[in-house]
Amino acid sequence: MNLNRSFFVPVNSPLHNLNPLTKLALVFSMILPAFLSLPQLAPFLAIPILIAVFIGRVQKQYFNLLLKLVLPTILFMFVMQSLFLPGGETVILNLGIFDVTRESMQSAFYTVSRIFVMISSFAILLLTTHPSELMSDLTRRGLPGQFAYVIISTLQILPQMQAKAQTIIAAQRSRGLDTESSFRKRIGSLVPLVGPLVFGSLVEVEERAIAIEARGFTSKRVKTSLHEIPDPAFDKILRGILVILVIASFTLNLWLS
Amino acid sequence: MEVISQNAVYFAVVAVIMILLFAWAYFTKRIQKDFITMTWVLIPVAIAINLTIGQIVLVLKLPVYLDSIGTVLVGVICGPWAGALTGALSNIIAGIILDPGWFPWFPVAAAIGATAGVMANIGYFKNWWKVVVTGFVIAIVATVVGTPISIAIFGGISASGSSIITAFLLETGRSLVGAVLTTNFIAEPLDKIATSLLAFAIIDGLSARYLSRFPRGENAAVEKGQKQTQMIIALVVVVLLILFGIFILPSLTAG
Numbered sequence: 001m002n003l004n005r006s007f008f009v010p011v012n013s014p015l016h017n018l019n020p021l022t023k024l025a026l027v028f029s030m031i032l033p034a035f036l037s038l039p040q041l042a043p044f045l046a047i048p049i050l051i052a053v054f055i056g057r058v059q060k061q062y063f064n065l066l067l068k069l070v071l072p073t074i075l076f077m078f079v080m081q082s083l084f085l086p087g088g089e090t091v092i093l094n095l096g097i098f099d100v101t102r103e104s105m106q107s108a109f110y111t112v113s114r115i116f117v118m119i120s121s122f123a124i125l126l127l128t129t130h131p132s133e134l135m136s137d138l139t140r141r142g143l144p145g146q147f148a149y150v151i152i153s154t155l156q157i158l159p160q161m162q163a164k165a166q167t168i169i170a171a172q173r174s175r176g177l178d179t180e181s182s183f184r185k186r187i188g189s190l191v192p193l194v195g196p197l198v199f200g201s202l203v204e205v206e207e208r209a210i211a212i213e214a215r216g217f218t219s220k221r222v223k224t225s226l227h228e229i230p231d232p233a234f235d236k237i238l239r240g241i242l243v244i245l246v247i248a249s250f251t252l253n254l255w256l257s
Numbered sequence: 258m259e260v261i262s263q264n265a266v267y268f269a270v271v272a273v274i275m276i277l278l279f280a281w282a283y284f285t286k287r288i289q290k291d292f293i294t295m296t297w298v299l300i301p302v303a304i305a306i307n308l309t310i311g312q313i314v315l316v317l318k319l320p321v322y323l324d325s326i327g328t329v330l331v332g333v334i335c336g337p338w339a340g341a342l343t344g345a346l347s348n349i350i351a352g353i354i355l356d357p358g359w360f361p362w363f364p365v366a367a368a369i370g371a372t373a374g375v376m377a378n379i380g381y382f383k384n385w386w387k388v389v390v391t392g393f394v395i396a397i398v399a400t401v402v403g404t405p406i407s408i409a410i411f412g413g414i415s416a417s418g419s420s421i422i423t424a425f426l427l428e429t430g431r432s433l434v435g436a437v438l439t440t441n442f443i444a445e446p447l448d449k450i451a452t453s454l455l456a457f458a459i460i461d462g463l464s465a466r467y468l469s470r471f472p473r474g475e476n477a478a479v480e481k482g483q484k485q486t487q488m489i490i491a492l493v494v495v496v497l498l499i500l501f502g503i504f505i506l507p508s509l510t511a512g
Binding site: 006035085086153157165186189190195199218 | 268292294298299300301302306312313314316317318319349350352353354356357358360361409410411412413414415423427428430432433455458463467
């Protein structure tokens with residue numbers, strides 16, 4: 001696994017040009033109905049997701065992600081859950097001691113499609129929105145700036161720290177540190193790998209605190225942003241519609257039950 | 258249908274309790290006291306430590322995750338609220354760069370950080386056996402918070418290796434809640450005790466001057482003289498917690 005990348009794909013599409021908050025609202029208008037208000041509808045939410053993938057022109061990366069991350073997970077879950085979930089009378093398939101019932105298969109199918117909706121909608125958000133763009137838009141709307149600092153600076157520190165970890169692993173291996181043989185030796189090699197990495201990065205904390213303090217990090221004044229993110233009327237209307245749809249789905253749930 | 262609306266009710270109750278707790282801590286200025294600049298700068302480093310050590314452990318193929326060392330570290334030296342924030346943001350970052358499937362687990366990570374902070378505040382992060390107790394308590398909290406998420410969102414059997422245990426327990430006739438709870442209780446303590454001990458080793462290696470710059474640096478002052486009675490109390494606590502895990506948890510969920 002590589003910590004270096006975020007999922008963002010820099011192309012120009014209607015979805016890329018939406019305001020980040022609108023895209024976040026789109027994500028939650030998929031997840032809330034799928035999990036809380038209208039769970040029976042979850043399989044059908046795949047249709048808007050596929051449409052969004054093509055509007056966002058990220059189909060190649062999305063299907064790549066689907067094959068590598070989502071499909072193995074949900075296939076495993078579907079098979080395991082239909083085999084082992086208790087309950088249900090209608091036996092469809094009998095494999096020795098395991099019974100696959102229609103009820104367990106149905107519930108596995110719904111769970112898996114909800115997971116699919118959740119992971120896919122977040123994936124589309126991340127494929128079409130750069131994390132720092134999302135954070136600066138949220139900061140402009142009143143999220144404390146410290147949150148944006150934490151997210152963005154973590155995304156910057158991670159590749160550096162990973163490079164440092166690779167260097168330390170290589171250096172300790174060249175001194176004969178055992179990272180491949182018996183279990184006890186691998187546990188023993190954890191300390192010489194973790195120690196230099198952690199202490200090295202903790203030492204920098206103090207300097208960085210002084211540096212950002214000198215740049216007015218804790219100042220209470222409103223800060224201006226170098227990069228303005230547009231929020232046209234279309235976005236505001238779309239967000240309004242999404243809120244109404246989500247509320248409608250909850251009222252429908254109460255009305256049905 | 259019935260089950261899901263029930264979930265919505267639980268979700269709302271938990272959310273209201275969390276908001277009340279937050280409001281209480283916010284208006285009594287407990288939160289603001291812990292979030293100084295040093296805390297805000299430590300949090301990204303701690304998240305990076307979480308994820309990088311998680312990767313190193315994957316390279317070494319050890320049977321633990323160790324992906325919350327930084328969270329425990331922040332919880333101990335900056336207080337429970339900072340620990341909870343570190344855990345939550347750590348999962349959000351992992352969701353951004355590794356796999357969006359990490360997002361729903363953020364309450365577990367937040368609970369780990371908060372528990373580490375609370376345990377450190379009452380003095381249970383000062384020598385190794387107290388740290389073992391802390392690790393055990395963290396494991397129980399992680400189990401209790403993680404089980405509802407596992408069931409409500411992932412249907413009880415997710416794509417991790419420990420699902421095999423859940424499947425086995427279900428075959429032996431346990432209820433879904435009982436099976437998931439028992440699985441987590443088998444898998445968590447080893448990982449969380451190792452995590453706490455590593456965080457303790459890191460804190461032990463930091464200088465007192467450095468630690469004193471953090472809001473709860475005194476939590477980490479390592480006790481040198483070890484009193485006999487304290488050790489006995491701590492051992493009794495561990496034994497009681499293990500008994501609790503083995504006998505009481507399954508019978509609570511037997512129905």
